[in-house]
Amino acid sequence: MKKTIVISAVNLVEAGTLTILRDCLGYLSVLAVQHEYRIVAIVYKKELALFPNIEYIETQWPKKRWINRLWYEYVSMKKISKELAPVDLWFSLHDTTPSVMARKRIVYCHNSYSFYKWKLHDLLVAPKIAMFAIFTKYIYKTNIHENDYLVVQQEWFRVAMSKMFGFDSSKIIVAPPPPRIKSKEIIKNTEDKEVFSFIYAASPNSHKNFEIICRAVDILENHYQIKNFRVHLTVDGNENRYAGWLYKKWGKLSCINFMGFVNKNTLFTYYEKSSCMIFPSKVETWGLPISEFSELNKPMLLADLPYTHETASGSKKVAFFDPNNPNMLAQQMMKLIQKDYSFLKEVPECIIENPVAYSWEELFQTLLFEA
Numbered sequence: 001m002k003k004t005i006v007i008s009a010v011n012l013v014e015a016g017t018l019t020i021l022r023d024c025l026g027y028l029s030v031l032a033v034q035h036e037y038r039i040v041a042i043v044y045k046k047e048l049a050l051f052p053n054i055e056y057i058e059t060q061w062p063k064k065r066w067i068n069r070l071w072y073e074y075v076s077m078k079k080i081s082k083e084l085a086p087v088d089l090w091f092s093l094h095d096t097t098p099s100v101m102a103r104k105r106i107v108y109c110h111n112s113y114s115f116y117k118w119k120l121h122d123l124l125v126a127p128k129i130a131m132f133a134i135f136t137k138y139i140y141k142t143n144i145h146e147n148d149y150l151v152v153q154q155e156w157f158r159v160a161m162s163k164m165f166g167f168d169s170s171k172i173i174v175a176p177p178p179p180r181i182k183s184k185e186i187i188k189n190t191e192d193k194e195v196f197s198f199i200y201a202a203s204p205n206s207h208k209n210f211e212i213i214c215r216a217v218d219i220l221e222n223h224y225q226i227k228n229f230r231v232h233l234t235v236d237g238n239e240n241r242y243a244g245w246l247y248k249k250w251g252k253l254s255c256i257n258f259m260g261f262v263n264k265n266t267l268f269t270y271y272e273k274s275s276c277m278i279f280p281s282k283v284e285t286w287g288l289p290i291s292e293f294s295e296l297n298k299p300m301l302l303a304d305l306p307y308t309h310e311t312a313s314g315s316k317k318v319a320f321f322d323p324n325n326p327n328m329l330a331q332q333m334m335k336l337i338q339k340d341y342s343f344l345k346e347v348p349e350c351i352i353e354n355p356v357a358y359s360w361e362e363l364f365q366t367l368l369f370e371a
Contacts, residue, residue: 002038003088010059011094013044022049027360029053073098097143106367108151111136112285151175153286155352156306173355175363196337197230199274201267201289204235204243209280214250215326229255229337232270236260276336280323287311299344301332313350319343
């Protein structure tokens with residue numbers, strides 16, 4: 001009789017989390033044939049991650065309301081697990097630990113809002129983010145100790161999750177995202193340009209901390225009268241209340257380009273043309289733009305937080321700043337504009353303790369055979 005692996009991912013429909021689902025099912029599609037496993041994927045739409053040798057259960061109902069999502073996780077999933085029984089491994093790819101019957105249970109934790117120190121201003125301009133920060137801890141906590149393993153992307157997240165929930169750190173697997181293939185189109189060095197340019201690529205959410213860049217530019221333009229630079233931001237002011245607040249307050253600054261969302265190819269063109277990346281986000285589980293931009297060996301100014309030190313591990317031209325101190329960021333930007341790179345340093349390589357998995361094969365080797 002084939003062993004059954006269930007992947008529950010009803011909430012993964014876009015961006016990095018959808019990539020995780022696709023990569024996971026891509027590996028399991030091959031594993032199903034090689035080792036005669038039955039693979040069942042519970043997804044929003046199978047077209048989002050369609051692979052051979054996998055059975056799909058589609059459900060769009062949980063996306064309508066949060067209460068529906070929670071009902072599905074803690075009530076409907078249990079019914080499904082009984083119908084699929086016996087289930088050897090149930091792997092939830094989206095933070096919550098559903099109430100299911102399975103020999104082994106694992107949850108992939110990729111939401112770090114529990115560690116975001118939200119402020120009253122977040123409630124005003126981005127109430128959804130503030131609510132995530134408040135309630136994610138309780139969503140994680142429900143059933144968490146029923147899991148055999150947790151999976152995270154960084155060492156700092158393993159330590160934080162272990163401390164917050166009292167979960168054995170030896171049962172938290174660090175699984176860094178696989179290295180990206182370097183693009184041959186983004187290898188040019190543009191540091192000798194007359195106008196020094198910065199870029200920050202992120203979604204228009206309050207924890208992304210766009211305002212510290214805006215405040216730093218305001219300082220450079222209006223206090224130091226420095227205007228021979230350009231900052232490209234991937235917001236245009238129309239996306240949501242937070243983006244509107246940013247544009248209303250700093251939209252008249254001549255050195256900021258509120259360019260809005262751009263596709264991947266256009267973004268990589270901006271990477272090629274930009275002299276430096278600024279990444280001030282206050283909470284991330286990885287910070288993919290850092291990984292992408294680091295391939296160019298150009299300067300990066302990063303928020304001085306645990307996730308940036310890990311993501312930028314091995315990068316050679318980095319400086320860190322207090323994500324709440326626009327004056328500090330302005331000083332670093334001014335030095336670069338004036339061609340002073342002396343303060344940039346190499347980031348030490350991050351040593352990750354076991355258990356760690358650098359591929360889906362290594363991860364499932366642990367999940368299936370080491371517990």
